[in-house]
Amino acid sequence: MTTTETELEQSIHIAATPERVWSLVTDLSRMARWSPQVVHSFVRGPVQLGTRAINLNRRGLLFWPTRSKVVVFEPHREFAFRVKDNATIWAFVLEPTDGGTRLVQQRRTPDGVTDISLRLQDAVLGGVDRFTAELQDGMRQTLARIKADAEA
Template structure:
């Protein structure tokens, strides 16, 4: 089973403003260093929405698909990657000065055999990838912070 990865940041903006940024999955390519694009199907994002994602690491480019499994406006959004069963989520908590945003990657039911093989053979192994993903989460959150506070 893959371990849970997590990063958080404090944003000097109310949850409603941060939510407008976080829940706009079409803009994920602006925030994430690995997920370069998310194409949202079916109009507005809500529980059940599906996406096609284009991911990149160096010269490697690969598609994935996702389904939104949690959607609580101004509070949380989560989507499951179909191919590897990973769940990515963003949780917003109001604070006295704005909002704390937590990004997580979880695999409560483990991951697929093909995903484990590709992580080992093409993405540098689990330990290296986990470090890169947490670094990417921190970059993503910095970009979400900047867009929420100044955008």
Template sequence: MDKRTDTLLETSIGIDASPARVWALVANPRNMARWSPHVAKVILRGAIQKGATALNINRDGAKVWPTRSKIITFDPPREYAIRVRENNAVWSFHLEPDGAGTRLTQRRDTSAGTTRLSDFLVAKIFGGKPEFDKTLLRGMNETLRKIKADAESR
């Protein structure tokens, strides 16, 4: 079920795999290039832990742009979050046991506000906030479906 407010995008999926199995996948930011339609590459600097930083190459059709991020929450096997420097958005995965499986939730939280540059680009390049949010939610749902397939196939 998708949740959308002015500052929060959220979607969840049930996965027939243990939280430890799902965590092993989602806690590695490099995997996002396999799953997300908007992430082309993640170049992680240092070990996967709180405080690690990354250079991300993002895409939307012919549009390609870099962002920098930092792991701000690393709580195995429950929560993993990064903050994107260029727009101040916090992207996170939340894992909850769900019977023999896992409920995986992905969120994009901008409750701390976004940058002027991000607001300008969303308005002028990405079709405005409502359209941009729809695109992000579609991408989040695609990402979760691919994570589910990976977790359940191994």
């Protein structure tokens, strides 16, 4: 059902408390403000363990929905959601530092990535390697935008 794929990680230092950063990364409705791929997030109920959401994603003229569920909710420490459509887990890990927070964004693939997702990446998104590079760049952009909001 799934194929193994490299996990991704990016991090940034933010001059804000973990509490401030937590309040931002757990506000799924704001993800479109930060992520270059997310157009809109539809969240069902308050964000907590088990909360479900639907994202509308975009790359150029191509749009696609994804369904997710919050699978880790450890206040001020870790927030993660599993994307049902491709079996990946997207996580934000917060680490207190002198003068702020180290925010780590990860795409975890403990069960690999679904074959259909990999086939679509090859057929529509320029291949797995190209799409993975875009995801890495998108993660850097997302973290920089969260940092800007947290420090504002």
